[in-house]
Amino acid sequence: MKTSRRHFLLLGVSAGSSLMISRAAFAAGANALSEADPQAQALGYKDDVSKVDKAKYPQYAAGQNCATCSLFQGKATDAYGGCTLFGDKQVAARGWCSSYTNM
Structure with a gap:
């Protein structure tokens, strides 16, 4: 051939x-954070913001995600990045948890 x-x-x-x-x-x-991780469960972490239980977490607001959180240590364009809450675990930029803050 x-x-x-x-x-x-x-x-x-x-x-x-x-x-x-x-x-x-x-x-x-x-090194991605699993939703099954005990700390992730305690904070209501979801790796896809569309899966957030809005009844359980009424503080959630549209437009919030890990990439726009002040605790996110990656770039806004990164798919995953560090988070000061989860040590060496990488969180999804499109994720969310109840500790979201943009201050």
């Missing part, structure tokens, strides 16, 4: 992009 230059390049680009995606997912997922 003869491989064309175009086929070779497409395979290389595909493999490279897969590796970059898996490395990013591993970096965030290896």
Whole structure:
């Protein structure tokens, strides 16, 4: 089977992009805070703000998420970042907990 230059390049680009995606997912997922974590449960942490029980947490307001919280230690564009409440665990930027503050 003869491989064309175009086929070779497409395979290389595909493999490279897969590796970059898996490395990013591993970096965030290896230390990501689980909703099952006892401290996360105590603070009502959800890794997706749309899952917040608004009846249980009436202080939740639209537009609040970890990325806009003053305790979030990542950049606003990061998918995951540190949080001063959870030590070395990474929280989802699109997440939320009852300790949300923007002061």
